[in-house]
Amino acid sequence: MTLTRRDLLAAAAASSAVLALPRAAAAQSTLVVPTYGGLWAQFWESTLMPGFAAATGIQPTLDVGLGRDFVARVRAGAGGSPYSIFMGNENIAAVLRAEGFFEAFDMSLLPNAAGVYPQFINPGSMGIRAIISPIGLAYRTDMVQTPPSSWTDLWENPEFRGRTGLYQIGNTGAVLLLRLVGQLYGSGPDDFDTAFAKLKELLPFTQASWSGEAAAALIRGDVVVAPVDWTEIMILQDKGAPVAVVAPQEGVLAFEQSFNLVATGTEKEAAHAYLNYLLSAEVQSQMASAFYTSPCNTGATVDAALAQRLPIIGDAMSQIRSFDWDSYVPEAAAIADRWNREMG
Amino acid sequence: MTETRTGAPVAPQHLRMLWMLAPAFVLLLLFFILPYVSIATMSLREASTRAVHGEGWTVSHYTTALTDAYILTVIGRTVLMGGLVTLLALLLGYPVAYHLAMSRSRWTSLLYVCVLSPLLVGLVVRTFAWMIILSNNGVVNQTLRSLGLIDFPLQLMNTPAGVVIALTHVFLPFVVLPLLGNLQAINPEVSMAARSLGASRLRTFLKVTLPLSLPGLQAGAILVFVLSISAYVTPALLGGVRGRTMSVLIVQYLVDTFRWPAGAALATIMAAVALIAVTLFLLLTARAMRRLP
Structure with a gap:
């Protein structure tokens, strides 16, 4: 078989089209949500992401790493952060906040935040500590x-x-x-x-x-x-x-995972929807069962057996010593x- | 310029061959020069807690680092540990490479696998294995205790000793493999000639084989030294505070406390230290190498 230049160009064009297909399929949402590896990533893949997609129709992309990696990506992105929502320990989030990368949440888009213990909502809605x-x-x-x-x-x-x-x-x-x-x-x-x-x-x-x-x-x-x-x-x-x-x-x-709205992100509405879903009593209960976090939503429940092993729930949440990290x-x-x- | 039969000017052959260097140049530019320029530029920016870096330019990160006794100690420790790992790897690796080069045994291939075995296990898994072996209640201390040789556990974890042991283990193949290639390339008739002229085995080795294997020793030593001083996971997990190396400190600056300008300065200083150490080593070995055929 002789391969002509025209054949070669046609094959290259077809290959490019095929390679572009997955990207087109994933383009339903450009929201990228960061999370950690191990049990966390497993929970995100098996429960949180499908649940969020079913509830909102938004299918974000999962990015597994460490809070410090997420900081580096937001910083390196400068005017165009890969994330619209940031997750990391509050003391790490405070660094990006001081550098002006975050903006306040629109609390009207976070109805589930009404059930969150007030100590986990930063002043001026500049971050919510949603996973404890x-x-x-x-x-x-x-x-x-x-x-x-x-x-x-x-x-x-x-x-x-x-x-x-x-x-x-x-x-x-x-x-x-x-x-x-x-x-x-x-x-x-x-x-x-x-x-x-x-x-x-x-x-x-x-x-x-x-x-x-x-x-x-x-x-x-x-x-x-x-x-x-x-x-x-x-x-x-x-x-x-x-x-x-x-x-x-x-x-x-407590390691308090602080969720923040990234000012240079492009999917702020979807970011609000994502955090709102994560703050729901149902998801908070699921996370407690999956990896023993303390639900930050007052409406979340855990079964008696888990409550015995995980005593920092409900009223006991006041036992958590939280600090101001901006200073x-x-x-x-x-x-x-x-x-x-x-x-x- | 010369001309073709059609009269078109043609560049000399050595100039025409320059395009073959283009891929290497592009690779070097993209993955070496540009990142280093970026790091060097960042190291000259002012520090800030209100932005990634300040507005101005400064050399203070360099002057601070080079006058800080703690940082100088860490640099010294890093170089010393790198040198020690290199020396141990050479001492342990040479007999293995020599045996592999000379042996005709059917078990040679098994020894090859043994030599390469440190590289067949993931880095973190391998380091955790060393933690199990070297910890206060680990295999080494339990064995020594059961033999009645010690009453209190030897502190092997969180010390430079643990890091040196683990790095020597993993970098041994980087000495053995270049040496092996070198030893196999030595014409056996040269040694035989020395022996036939009355030289003892030891004298033949010292005067013939060892000098001829210097290129392999040099390559292996440079590889192991450079890899040792830039290793991160092993010193991070096994070194603790007392075995902290520059790579761990640089990561702390860059990743833990987000001090990109100061961290970039430390990275540049360490690169310069490595370059100086390797250049000195090359100069020292160059004289011996010049005598080789």
Whole structure:
């Protein structure tokens, strides 16, 4: 068979058309929704995305990554963010907010926000903390005789000496703990001098970059106590690991996933619809069942068995220690540098 | 310019061949030069917490980094660990490569698989395996305890030692493979001639085989050194604070605290340090290489 130039051009045109087909099919919505990997991505793919599409007719594209990746993409996009809605820990979202990438939500397009505990709605509707993963004190049930009941036990229980795990400063968990310790022992969440002085008393401690690493250190027995989020410990318990997590009497910390409207996004209406769906009592209940988050909607319910394992629900949501992160942004670099130098 | 039979001017052959360099040049431009220019430009922007970077230009990120004892310590540690990993990989890899080059055994292919095995497992999985082995309650410490050799666990995790062990493991093939190619290319008659002239096995190795394998050693050493000082996952998971390397610090600046200008400056400094170290190594080995046939 002889291939003529005309044949070649026709074949190339046909190939281009075929390659363009999937893009045309996906062009129903240009809304890109970010989420995390693992259980989160599974839930988004199996439950949230199909449910959202059925409820609104919008079929967004899922982007799986880390909150810090999402920040980089919004920044790199400059005048054209790939996202119209941003998801990330509130302290990370505060960075983009300070840089002017976000704008206020139109609350009339978020009717489900009426059911959200007020503490999770930022002033001026500049962000809503819609997925709450409480952080308690996790410990090895077989290696600890006196389980922790207070954050101060980290200092006072001799069983924990040299066998404590903490998040490293790159993780939101470390910054949350610093601010809590400043509150507990100092003048407030901005009293970093006191917080550093107290945490240095815990040295040597193992530092974990993320919850999975902290959980692995617990499982290995390298540490016997560590602040870890409920999700991680529930998963370990489901696998039969001898670990438990308690809500200290002073309250719990929490990874608060902050949803923000990106000013340079192009799908703001769809972004509102997406967040509104995510805030619904039904979806909040589904997330609690899927990966043990605490529903932020007052109307969400969880079954009795789950409620026993996940005590930070309903009225207990007031136990969550939330902080203002906008004032922290200018301090963040100096705090990280100080941690590097003093927590060795 | 010359002319064809039809009279059209034609460029000299060496100029006509230049177009063959075009793909390499485009590749270099897109994936090396432009990103580096972008990084270098970012490193000269002022810091800001109200925007990705400030409006003005500054060299302060460089002066701050190069006068900061902590950062200088991390740079020194990174280079030292890279050098140590390189040395260990050469010492461990040379006998393996030599054996593979000389062996006619049917088991040689199995040894090949063993050499390549570190590369057959995912990076994170492999590093987690090292965490299980090196942790305070890991395989190494439990074995030493059961043998009564230690009372308290050796601190292997969250130290430079753990990082060096794990990096040596993974980068061993990068020494073995170039060396193997080099050793296999050495004419065996050269060694035989030395032996027939009365040289001992050791003298033959030191005076003939080793010098002739210097190109392979040089290539392997550069590969391992550059890969070691730029490794991220292994030092991030095994190094802790005491084993922190520049790549981990740079990621913290860029990704954790979103300091793009200062992080870009650290990345540029580290690239310069790597370039200087490799150039010095090349200069040091060049003299020995010049004596080769």
